[in-house]
Amino acid sequence: MGKLRLTTDEIMKIGLFEKISNVPVLDCVATEDRLAFIVKEGDAGAAIGKGGEHVKTAEEKFGKKVDIIEYSDDWRKFIRNIFAPLQLEDVWIKRAGKDVIAYIRINPKIRRAIYGEKGKNLERALNILKRHTKITKIKVIIGDNRRKEKKNVENTQE
Missing domain, CATH: 3.30.300.20 (K homology (KH) domain)
Structure with missing residues (x-):
């Protein structure tokens, strides 16, 4: 995986989600109505949180639907x-x-x-x-x- 260029906005969103979930985020892709956070393989469950609590908190904060996508080298x-x-x-x-x-x-x-x-x-x-x-x-x-x-x-x- 090459080096990603993140915008200030993406960096801020990643920082906030990492604070909410306590999981390192590799990338953030935003569209008008959704935010996708890419996390390391095996981290999706922790990022989503028990009963989806991290995602719910993030959706309230960002005012958008939040998706967690697990990265894989495959x-x-x-x-x-x-x-x-x-x-x-x-x-x-x-x-x-x-x-x-x-x-x-x-x-x-x-x-x-x-x-x-x-x-x-x-x-x-x-x-x-x-x-x-x-x-x-x-x-x-x-x-x-x-x-x-x-x-x-x-x-x-x-």
């Missing part, structure tokens, strides 16, 4: 953690030229939740992956067919 596991509690049917990674593409196969029933409004969830997942891995794209495959590659999320910021 990119496939990290991708699953980003989308949890949604269950991905399969995750695989392929190199295509200079791109590293994460393929996620999902059940059509969770398609809406995976994409989110206007693809927001997928965009956030890609943003997190770009900050912590060499993955540059996510392709979602609906159902069983590996050949039928669906919607393609291109690099949005570079």
Whole structure:
């Protein structure tokens, strides 16, 4: 994992959440309505707190929904953690030229939740992956067919 450049705002949010949870935070990714804190492997439970108390406190303080995502050096596991509690049917990674593409196969029933409004969830997942891995794209495959590659999320910021 390379060195992350954090904004002052992200550093402040991380500091506050570390104070609330007493768990070291690796990264913070904010969108309009959500905050995701990335924690070390094995730290998610402690970060969430008993009965979700740390998350509830943080949500009150930040006025946003707070997600805790557990980092993993295993990119496939990290991708699953980003989308949890949604269950991905399969995750695989392929190199295509200079791109590293994460393929996620999902059940059509969770398609809406995976994409989110206007693809927001997928965009956030890609943003997190770009900050912590060499993955540059996510392709979602609906159902069983590996050949039928669906919607393609291109690099949005570079």
